[in-house]
Amino acid sequence: MVEIPPPSKRSLKTRNALLTAGVDLLATRSIDAISIDELVQAARVAKGTFFNHFDDKQKFAELIARQIRVEMETRVGAINRKIDDPAERLVRGMCLFIALALNDPKRATILLRGHEWATEKDNPLNAGLYADLHRGVESGRFCPPALDGGIAFVTGICSMAVVQILEQGLTPAAASARVQSLLYMTLLGLKVSSSEAEDISTKTVATLLVAP
Numbered sequence: 001m002v003e004i005p006p007p008s009k010r011s012l013k014t015r016n017a018l019l020t021a022g023v024d025l026l027a028t029r030s031i032d033a034i035s036i037d038e039l040v041q042a043a044r045v046a047k048g049t050f051f052n053h054f055d056d057k058q059k060f061a062e063l064i065a066r067q068i069r070v071e072m073e074t075r076v077g078a079i080n081r082k083i084d085d086p087a088e089r090l091v092r093g094m095c096l097f098i099a100l101a102l103n104d105p106k107r108a109t110i111l112l113r114g115h116e117w118a119t120e121k122d123n124p125l126n127a128g129l130y131a132d133l134h135r136g137v138e139s140g141r142f143c144p145p146a147l148d149g150g151i152a153f154v155t156g157i158c159s160m161a162v163v164q165i166l167e168q169g170l171t172p173a174a175a176s177a178r179v180q181s182l183l184y185m186t187l188l189g190l191k192v193s194s195s196e197a198e199d200i201s202t203k204t205v206a207t208l209l210v211a212p
Contacts, residue, residue, distance in 0.1 A: 015053045017043040022064050027106035030113055031061035061113075068107045069125050072097055076128060079208070086136035087192050088200050090154065091183040093129065095208045097158050098179050101165035102172060102209075108162050126151050136190065143191040153189065157182055172209075180205040 021042035025034050036057065040047045054060040076093040083089050101108040133150040136142030142150070161182050165175050180201050187197035 011052075014043075014045050014049050017045055018050060018053060018060075019064060019067075022060060023106055023110065026061060026064060026113065027109045031057050065110055065113070066125070068111055072100065072111075073125065073128055085200075086132045086139065086141050087187055087190070087196070088204070089132045090129070090136070090190075091187060091200060091204045092208060093132070094154060094158050094183060094186065095179060095204050098161045098165070098175075098182075099209050101162040102175055105166060108166060112159055112162060112166075126155075129154060141190075141192065146190050150190070154186065157186055176205050176209050179209055 018039060021039055025038060025042060034057070036050050037047065039057075039060075040050055050060075054063070076096055079096060080089045080092055083092065097111075100111070129151055133142060133146050133154075137144055137147050146153075161179055164170065164178060170178065183201035183204060184197050187200060188194065192200070
């Protein structure tokens with residue numbers, strides 16, 4: 001087997017410069033409206049270097065969106081490490097994704113344009129969400145239909161909340177009230193009791209969206 005040498009520092013620097021420029025440009029326009037010339041100019045690299053690292057613009061944009069989603073999934077896993085209740089795990093993950101619109105609008109915008117909101121349960125990026133839905137149904141915490149439509153239901157609410165925060169320019173206080181209401185309604189839709197849904201959604205927002 002022929003060993004492939006690791007990329008040089010210069011090559012990594014060029015790749016990272018392109019990815020950084022891609023984040024800035026994709027936060028304002030779709031990849032179809034961005035030219036290769038713009039990308040390399042923003043990254044301050046030679047024009048021909050783009051295709052040394054990426055096959056085409058679409059795959060470049062998909063990679064950026066996927067990287068952001070993977071980073072978020074890692075963070076969700078970290079904050080839920082000691083949480084057992086599937087209802088609490090679910091809304092904590094939702095809250096963290098929604099909070100991205102307040103903390104990093106560029107990356108939040110890119111997530112909305114990418115393929116990370118795919119609703120197929122066999123999508124590897126939805127594995128954590130589906131596992132929580134499955135545990136919720138198996139334990140009787142969620143209603144059985146949650147396994148069929150739960151991913152679309154949850155990701156749809158998340159993306160709607162992100163759009164509202166980005167487009168309406170909600171303040172942290174207004175966003176917190178809106179998110180608490182959406183998390184509450186999400187849990188009600190999964191058949192969690194009203195009192196528990198209120199407690200969990202209020203605690204989640206206070207911990208992850210309001211707390212410094």
